């Protein structure tokens with residue numbers, strides 16, 4: 001029987017069928033960070049249980065780390081406590097930790113792929129919803145809760161209900177200025193914030209085929225923002241080139257990877273087809289990621305915007321989105337904090353200066369991304385434009401560290417969530433691509449990046 005990529009990987013990892021639709025699934029790789037792991041380790045200690053396969057776990061500090069002066073102790077006691085607990089726990093349980101200052105440190109979903117840990121055909125979990133990012137490699141990767149983190153630490157497996165499968169196909173030619181971020185914002189706006197609830201999505205079509213691995217990661221990263229359990233993309237030469245440029249892989253393994261791809265006649269529970277030509281650079285105008293509208297639109301163009309969101313965002317229905325003044329621009333996060341994102345930003349802003357009233361933070365997703373950017377002199381371009389180039393971490397993606405957007409301020413952000421208070425109490429978040437964020441930094445207003453592209 002023809003099968004989907006998702007079904008093949010799932011079936012290969014079933015340790016035991018528990019009941020109809022309920023399986024014990026073997027987990028190949030477990031990523032950990034400081035926020036969702038402390039209680040899990042406490043649980044193990046209480047039960048006197050050791051970590052079953054510590055060599056299949058990797059930890060990093062990302063959410064609570066400051067992005068300035070990382071060589072100094074963390075000032076916020078809560079953050080310091082989280083990060084210190086992670087150090088202690090990893091030492092005690094024998095887990096590799098890429099802590100602050102380590103050359104491999106960074107946002108968990110950026111370092112896994114970049115270090116060659118994330119590989120096709122794997123099952124990957126992390127106590128973090130954006131684990132879906134790793135699906136770009138043709139993996140089943142999804143976020144889990146803290147009690148499941150404890151289960152995986154103890155047994156390297158999880159009891160799971162099998163999700164339904166959805167195919168989202170995008171074919172055609174993308175318009176000028178349209179990035180992977182715009183593609184996923186468009187898909188989410190079409191489906192709605194709950195549109196993929198209960199499904200695992202496979203993205204297919206020439207648009208994703210033509211994307212780089214980093215672009216594919218941006219797409220898979222935000223699968224979760226339409227309710228999906230995760231999102232993945234078929235394995236091809238682009239995938240193989242990315243992985244083999246980082247780690248050595250035997251030839252037979254590559255053949256096995258390719259055989260996992262969705263069979264031609266495989267049937268999905270749901271199929272959606274979209275046209276690339278309908279996609280334009282988008283920004284969100286509400287407090288959910290499904291409120292993307294075109295830069296030429298008025299706020300009323302969003303079919304998902306609520307009255308409450310309008311109030312919070314201080315927008316009126318007939319406001320032109322591109323007239324809105326910007327206070328902050330945040331370029332970073334596990335959605336858009338990779339080297340290609342920083343290159344795209346540098347390329348657009350080179351020779352321009354930011355608008356005087358705007359604060360711009362460029363936060364690389366990892367130490368590796370940061371060193372690469374410095375090697376390519378991107379930091380000099382940022383500096384010349386008045387952009388602050390910082391040290392790696394989740395930063396202003398969520399207000400769990402020092403990088404908070406002040407109440408009432410409008411921030412154009414390359415991150416993935418625009419919920420109330422996400423970037424700081426009262427902060428107003430507009431999600432956008434790195435190109436749109438960079439263009440908005442220069443003009444000081446929400447701006448269509450195509451005016452800067454030739």
Ligand SMILES: CC(C)[C@H](C(=O)O)[C@@H](O)C(=O)O
Pocket residue numbers: 035036063127128129130143398
């Ligand atoms: C802190 C963590 C549990 C959370 C997540 O699960 O995604 C965070 O990374 C986020 O992006 O909101």
Ligand code: SF4
Pocket residue numbers: 062063107108128130333334335393394397398415416
């Ligand atoms: S960068 Fe943002 S979305 Fe990604 S893991 Fe960190 S807080 Fe979550």
